[in-house]
Amino acid sequence: MPEPAAAAGPVSGGGGSAGAPRPEGGSVSEPLSQAAERGSATAGRVRVSGPSVPPQGAGPEVPKVPAYLRPPPPADVWQRRGPQPPGVLVRLRAASPPVIGPGTLWSVLATGLLSALLLGDGLGPNLLMVAVPAALGAFFAARSAGRRLRPWTAVWALGGLALLALPALRDAGWPVFLAVASALALGSLALHGSRSWPGVLLGSLGLFPSVAGGVRWGWRGVRARADDSRGRVRTVVRTTAVAVVLLLVFGTLFASADAAFADLLGSLTPEVSIGDSPWRVLLFALGLLGSLAAAYSAAAPVRWDGITVRPGKARSxxxxxxxxxxxxxxxxxxxxxxxxxxxxxxxxxxxxxxxxxxxxxxxxxxxxxxxxxxxxxxxxxxxxxxxxxxxxxxxxxxxxxxxxxxxxxxxxxxxxxxxxxxxxxxxxxxxxxxxxxxxxxxxxxxxxxxxxxxxxxxxxxxxxxxxxxxxxxxxxxxSPDGLVAEQNVQRYRSDRTVDIEYLKGLSADAVPALNELPEPLRSCALEDFQRDLTSPDAPWYATSWGESRARDILEQHPAENHGTTCHDFGRDADQREADERDGREGDGRDGDGFDPY
Incomplete structure (x- = not known):
């Protein structure tokens, strides 16, 4: 027969009888604090019969405060904010572009190199030469993103390229500036494809928001392709280095063997010196950033047409x-x-x-x-x-x-x-x-x-x-400068009045018309042009057709030296201007005299 269990003693601070076996969860006579110390797993199995006895020294039970009455927890200034709503450009931009392709990368690199080599000496055909690889890079990026060439896109692109051809034709700076600014606007419209008034107005400035995104996009593409094709990159570098060495060695030998070939090679090769290196680096960066922004806009354009202007309240x-x-x-x-x-x-x-x-x-x-x-x-x-x-x-x-x-x-x-x-x-x-x-x-x-x-x-x-x-x-x-000069020459033939000082300030586009003036007016009008065009500093790619034509005219018929006669022409013009300011009659034609406007 099994031995009967010992009787339980009174609930007190001491333990049970010495010979009584201990249950697995502890005896009921053990203090509750010691049961809690043995762990939640053991204390969870304590069973106490009868009413529960609160621990000694415990106060009255405190009622719980409802959650809606509790004060909010203090704000954590270091806590990260939740997701913010996307900005206007994020909402208007198309889906993220695919990884930049090799054709786009090479076009962007060619644009940066041509900008550094050609744009530092002035504007001429070089601007169109730089724009062609940039346009190719945008075309490759648009094709990789699945965009198709549409009629209006072709109109904007061809119009922009036509405007960039003006620096190759005209020497005057003010129509060239208008042409370059308009070409940038048309190129932006070709990339974004806008049709509404907000789209057309904002789309012409759409390259600027794409600069930062284009840089990030290009950098991710370069890193991804460098990780996948390290061997091919080393092959391209070795091939390029060998080609450059061969060109330098044999080009130097042929140039030293023939003076005509040396002149041809010197006219075709851009002149790069150490002194203008910071300027060349800046031009390289601008060409790289601009071409990347254009390619990024072509791959993920901003849909400026999404901005709508609601019509005003209709009146009676x-x-x-x-x-x-x-x-x-x-x-x-x-x-x-x-x-x-x-x-x-x-x-x-x-x-x-x-x-x-x-x-x-x-x-x-x-x-x-x-x-x-x-x-x-x-x-x-x-x-x-x-x-x-x-x-x-x-x-x-x-x-x-x-x-x-x-x-x-x-x-x-x-x-x-x-x-x-x-x-x-x-x-x-x-x-x-x-x-x-x-x-x-x-x-x-x-x-x-x-x-x-x-x-x-x-x-x-x-x-x-x-x-x-x-x-x-x-x-x-x-050719506005040529038209101004031609009209003033015709006016001189009719009423014998001409402002030589003003005509001398025109560009080289005016030389063909000024060449028709009689002497000594012709030489006085062309002496400054002859001094500036005799020793050209700009290479062929930074020389306009108007400047080349003016140089040929002055080489065939150089301006003569008339001493103080030209100074007298300038003094007469200044005197007429002073007469106009003083309210006196100038040349007696209608009381107006010289008009600076």
Missing amino acids: RAEWALPLIVLNLLFAAFLTLQLVVLLGGYDKVLEETGLTPSEYARQGFWQLLWATLLTLLVIALALRWAPRGEPGDRALVRGVLGVLCVLTLVVVASALRRMDLYVDSFGLTRLRISVAAVELWLGVVLVLILAAGVFGARMLPRAVVVSAAAAVLGFGLI
Whole structure:
């Protein structure tokens, strides 16, 4: 028989009887604190019969505070923020581009090297030579991303390349600057493919947000391809090094053997010196960053068309149309007076106002130019708040704004007529031909707005950009400096007045026209050009066709030295300018004298 278990003693601080066996979980007479010390696994098996006895020294039970009444925990300033909403560019940009391909990498590298070697000596054909590999890199990146060449993309790309050809043709800096800026805008539009007004305006500046992303994209691609093709990279480096050594050795031998070959090799090879190394490094970085940004934009363009501008609250017909009808009446009254002047009342108007013909022309041109610009702003605001709910509302909008556009076209014609009168009095200058070209382009924009009212405004943003690019291209092709010089030479043949000091400040594009002046005016006008073009510093790739043609003319017919005669011409011009400032008559033609504008 099994031995009976010992009777349990009273619950106290001591242990049970000495001979009693200990249960696995401890006896009930053991203090609860010791049971807790043996671990949760052992203490969890303690069973106490009867009411629980609180430990000695314990206070009353404290009720628990609900969670919604507890104070919030202190904020942790070092805690990382949660995911932030994506920015505007992230939302508008297409999906992440694929890994940069080898064709894009080599094109980007070629762009950077050509920028460092060719762009440090000036602008000419070198700008187009640098743009070609950059365009190829963007084409390879777009093809790897699955983008196809669309008609408008081809229009923007070809237009940009045509504008970059102007530095190879013209020596004047101001049309070249306009052409380069317009080419960058068209190239950005070709990469992003925008069609709406926000897309066209912002898409022309779209390369700048892609610079940082393009650098990260290119660096990841280089690292990935370097890890996969270390052996091929070493092979390419060895092959390039051997080719360079062979070219240097045999090129030096052939150059020392034949002077003609040495001259040819020297004209074709870019001159690189240690002194301009920082400038070359900067050009390399700019070419690399620009080509990477272009390729990244081609692979993952920003969809600027996603930015929409909601139309304004439509106004009532009377509230919207009445001010524009009053404006149309004002335009009609002004143009009626202009028509009377053009038909025979010109002398009477001059007699009543006391103005000379040149003063009358100068006084009105700038005002009419500003009137044209403000009319375009009025049309844009009117379209924003015009009623458009019913067919009658849309017909009213077309009628009122169509009349305003037609009247503004007549204002443009009047402004151009005033400029023509002004040029007849004082001759053509850079500023006068520039503002006349701007006024003419504004007239083209008005014609496009009229066409949009008839055929729809879907193509209007792109049409305006095409007209602007065509205007810049045409402005450069007509050679504004050459046109200024030609007009002043013809004016000298008619009234024997010419401003030699102003003509001497034109570019080399004016040399063919100035070469037609009689002596000593010809030599006085060309002496500065001959001094600058006799010893050319720029290589062939940084020399424009206008500069080369001027150098050939001066080599065949050099300017003669007339001593102080040319100084007297300059002093006469300065004296006429001083007479104009003092209010005295200059040459006695109409009391206007010399006009610096």
